[in-house]
Amino acid sequence: MQLIPVLDVRDGIVVRGVAGERSRYQPVTSRLTTSARPLEVARSLRDTFDTRALYVADLDGLEHSQPDRDLHRTLSADGFELLLDSGVRGPDDAVVALESGAKNIVIPLETWTSADALGSLVARAGADRLVFSLDLKAGRPLSGAGDWDGMTAEAIARDVVAAGLRSLIVLDLAGVGVDGGVPTLPLCRAIRSKFPDVQVITGGGVRGRGDLQALAAAGIDGVLVASALHNGRVTPEDVAAVQAQSSAE
Incomplete structure (x- = not known):
């Protein structure tokens, strides 16, 4: 299981x-680090946890359609392998995001409204660099008024896989940063059972090694972590131990 630090x-x-x-x-x-500047924080995470993977949630893009392209390029140029969530809303946005140097871009349920457009994007850009984020809040999909409004999370996952995507993030925003454990684990298990060939990434609420071990045991491919890295509840030793467990299994 891969650790993916979050900015x-x-x-x-x-x-x-x-x-x-x-x-x-x-x-x-x-x-x-004493800094809150993205490059300095990112470097401190890389130096401490020996990983170039980095999930960037660009809130200016998600909230206001004003993504910080210069930041994306700066982080990519510094050697980070970005999983970039900049709030893409359609195929043209996605193509521009792909040109920023990110290794992979996120198609977020909260800003993407068209199931047909998702299929068009896969046909246009290929699935290898696309990751769909099944965004939830307190267990409910953040689907707005789009094609998936009123659908269950599992039904949305089915549509996304049918469109050709092979990587899913399952993230409940209500669990982020509250040290309450990872609320998406049952849903991740259900998705893993139905779509065994799909890469599943989750996070939000990781408290320490025990949560990482539970995710690894469930076959989760990647875990998004922020607060627990900064407050010391997850250490490099914890990550190494869980990765060794995953390899042994």
Whole structure:
């Protein structure tokens, strides 16, 4: 199971996500660095956890359709393998995001409304660099008024897989930053059971090694972590132990 550190970025500052209440996000405080600047925070995570993987939630893009392309390019040029969530809303947005140097881009349920457009994007750009984010809040899909409005999370996952995508993020914003455990684990197990060939990534609420072990045992491919890295509840030793467990299994 891969550790994927998370940067939530707004107005050029890394902020700490809490329960998806974005208006209340404040600059991150960390044991790893005194800075809240994205490049410095990203480097501190790379140096501590020996990973180039980085999930970037560009809140300016998600909330206001004003993604920070310069930041994306800066992080990519510094060697980070970005999983970039910049709030793409259609195929043209997605293609521009792909040109920023990100290794993979996220198609978020909260901003993407058309099932047909998803299929068109896969045909246009291929599935290899696309990851669909099944965004939830307190267990309910954040589907807005789009084609998936009123559908269950599992039904949306079925449509996404049918469109040709092979990577899914399952993330409940209500669990982010509250140290309550990962609420999406049952849903991840259900998706893994129905679609065994699909890569499943989750996160939100990781408290420590025990949560990582539970995710690894469930066959999760990647875990998104932010607060637990900065406050020391997840250490490099924890990550190494869980990765060794995954390899042994």
